[in-house]
Amino acid sequence: MTFPGLFNYWVVIALMMVGFYVVIAQGNLIKKVVGLNIFQVSVFVFYISISKVKGGSAPILSEGIALYGNPLPHVLILTAIVVGVATMALALALVVRIQDAYGTVEEDEIREREEAS
Amino acid sequence: MAVTAVALAWLRNLFAVVMLSGIFTLTAAVVYVVMDAVDVAFTEAAVGAGIATVLMLGSLVLTTAEEKVQPRRAFGPLAMVVLTGAVLVYGTLDMPFYGDPSAPAHGHVAPRYIRDSGREVGPPNIVTSVLASYRGYDTLGEVFVIFTAAAGVIVLMGRGRRYRGRERRDAERS
Amino acid sequence: MSHIAVLRVVSKLLIPVILLFALYVQFHGDFGPGGGFQAGVIFGSGFILYALIFGTAVARRVVPAAITRIALAAGVLLYGGVGVAGIVLGGQYLDYSVLADDALAGQHLGIALIEFGVGLTVAAAMITIFYVFAGQDRGPEDAEQ
Numbered sequence: 077m078t079f080p081g082l083f084n085y086w087v088v089i090a091l092m093m094v095g096f097y098v099v100i101a102q103g104n105l106i107k108k109v110v111g112l113n114i115f116q117v118s119v120f121v122f123y124i125s126i127s128k129v130k131g132g133s134a135p136i137l138s139e140g141i142a143l144y145g146n147p148l149p150h151v152l153i154l155t156a157i158v159v160g161v162a163t164m165a166l167a168l169a170l171v172v173r174i175q176d177a178y179g180t181v182e183e184d185e186i187r188e189r190e191e192a193s
Numbered sequence: 194m195a196v197t198a199v200a201l202a203w204l205r206n207l208f209a210v211v212m213l214s215g216i217f218t219l220t221a222a223v224v225y226v227v228m229d230a231v232d233v234a235f236t237e238a239a240v241g242a243g244i245a246t247v248l249m250l251g252s253l254v255l256t257t258a259e260e261k262v263q264p265r266r267a268f269g270p271l272a273m274v275v276l277t278g279a280v281l282v283y284g285t286l287d288m289p290f291y292g293d294p295s296a297p298a299h300g301h302v303a304p305r306y307i308r309d310s311g312r313e314v315g316p317p318n319i320v321t322s323v324l325a326s327y328r329g330y331d332t333l334g335e336v337f338v339i340f341t342a343a344a345g346v347i348v349l350m351g352r353g354r355r356y357r358g359r360e361r362r363d364a365e366r367s
Numbered sequence: 368m369s370h371i372a373v374l375r376v377v378s379k380l381l382i383p384v385i386l387l388f389a390l391y392v393q394f395h396g397d398f399g400p401g402g403g404f405q406a407g408v409i410f411g412s413g414f415i416l417y418a419l420i421f422g423t424a425v426a427r428r429v430v431p432a433a434i435t436r437i438a439l440a441a442g443v444l445l446y447g448g449v450g451v452a453g454i455v456l457g458g459q460y461l462d463y464s465v466l467a468d469d470a471l472a473g474q475h476l477g478i479a480l481i482e483f484g485v486g487l488t489v490a491a492a493m494i495t496i497f498y499v500f501a502g503q504d505r506g507p508e509d510a511e512q
Contacts, residue, residue, distance in 0.1 A: 085285040093278040101270035106249070106256060110214050113245070117221050120233070128228045145229040147306055147319040151328060153233050154320065155335040158404045158489055161240045161248075162342035165496040168252040169349040172500075175256040235392075235405045243412030244493050247419070251500035321402050325478040326463065332481070333446055336488050340443045343492035347436070350499050 084125040091118035103183040105171045109164060116160050123149040211249040215242055232320045378420045385413035393486050394479070403482035407489025414490075415497050423501045432498050435491045442488030449480045 095118060098111025127149035171181055178186050218241025225234035306323050324332055393406035418426035453462040463477025 085288055086282060089278050089281045089285070092281070093274045096277065097270060097274045100273065106252065107210065110210055110249075113214060114217070117218065120237075121221060121224060124225050124228045124230045124233060127230065144319065147323050150230045150233050150320050151324045151331075153230070154236055154324065154402075154404055155332060157233065157236045157240055158408060159335050159338050159342075161245050161408075162339045162492055162496070164245060165248050165500075166342045166345050166349070168248055169346045169499070172252055172255045173349055181256050232402065232405065235401065236408060239405065239408040239412055244408065244415065244497075247412075247415055247497065248500060251497070255500070318401075321478065321482070322474075324402060325481050326474060329450070329481070332485065333450070336443055336446055336485055339488055339492050340439060343439055343495050346496050346499050 085122070088118050088122045088125065091115075091121065105174065105181040105183065106168075109167050109171065112167070113160075113164060116156075120153050120157065123153050208250075208253060211246060211253065214249070215246040218242065218245065232318075374420055378416060382413055382417050385416070386410060389413060389490075393482065403485030404489055406482075407486040407491075408493065410486070410490040411493030411497075414494055418497065418501065423498070427498070430494065432495065435495045435498065438487050438491035439495060442484045442486070442491060445484035445487065446481055449477055449484070453477075 092115055095111045095113070095115030099108050099115065102108055102111065127146040129145050174186065175181050178189050180186060180189075218237055222234045222238040222241065225231075225237060306319055306327065389406045389410035392401035392409060393403065395401055414426070414430070417429075449463070450460045454460055463474045
């Protein structure tokens with residue numbers, strides 16, 4: 077019974093590994109932002125999977141339901157998603173400014189230009 | 194969902210990457226519904242399909258749509274990532290099972306929110322009452338972060354390009 | 368050009384529904400899934416759809432950038448102001464129970480106001496960020512034309 081019980085964590089870890097790999101191995105800054113996004117979603121899925129209670133329902137009070145999911149992680153992730161998109165916009169703005177200043181968004185080319193100047 | 198993520202890492206055409214990341218977040222939204230987090234799924238669907246994709250496309254227009262082909266395969270980062278993943282999988286062996294009602298996360302304040310929020314705060318949606326009332330300070334902080342991020346975007350890109358274009362033209366003229 | 372006509376007609380039908388739905392999510396958040404964050408995001412994306420299809424110039428005439436910046440700050444101020452109102456009326460910061468005679472009614476009022484502040488800020492932030500990104504390439508294009 078360990079396999080279905082821990083499967084959610086393993087999916088999260090797989091997602092996180094993909095995002096992490098994109099962030100540290102790819103040179104393109106936009107791709108890095110996408111990688112950070114994947115990383116972020118993996119953390120969201122982790123929190124939401126923690127909040128799940130077997131047999132529970134969505135945390136909206138109504139008659140005849142005794143068991144609810146845990147509302148606390150929902151609150152945290154709800155705000156985190158919107159904050160995430162706002163900070164992603166900030167990161168993309170930085171990338172655009174880098175493109176303005178260096179004429180490229182590839183990390184190694186930026187480094188070359190730094191050393192050349 | 195994991196398949197989309199791997200495809201994301203492989204593709205070099207950034208336009209396709211952006212479209213796939215839209216699909217990726219929609220899949221995530223479906224996963225949230227399965228896990229009973231309707232409020233979160235709502236937000237994720239609107240953010241992922243709408244705003245994030247549009248912003249990504251906007252920045253692609255401003256920069257470049259094609260990623261440079263990398264000269265060498267990166268084994269160092271791959272080894273690093275696999276190592277991290279292995280450590281984390283080892284860590285999960287002690288974690289509570291999926292949907293376990295006696296997991297530590299369901300102890301502490303969560304049962305109190307579920308039991309008393311209807312009487313103390315009122316709204317039947319527990320997520321709303323925790324968000325706005327019990328954790329009002331948190332939410333205030335989050336709103337400030339959003340405000341700061343938007344202000345930062347304005348400061349970084351607000352009118353920069355047009356002014357700099359004018360400066361460049363002036364420099365060429367003189 | 369016919370596909371653009373299809374887009375225009377369909378979005379003209381859909382955008383009012385999207386915006387209305389955002390308001391429903393905003394004010395019905397106490398009872399069903401919803402609240403300020405979701406409503407702000409839905410409102411923002413509905414408006415961005417409008418701007419994408421009818422052009423940012425038209426969208427800027429409907430909601431000028433200055434208004435979104437004011438709304439951005441107004442939402443945060445509303446949130447903070449509700450907290451200060453709690454202090455003035457004799458409670459603690461962000462204590463809604465003192466806002467009305469009855470503690471439950473006060474909680475209701477406070478949550479509604481705060482969710483409205485959140486929604487205002489989020490929608491304004493999304494539209495502002497979109498304007499800034501969409502307004503970038505205007506300079507060089509104008510020079511070319």
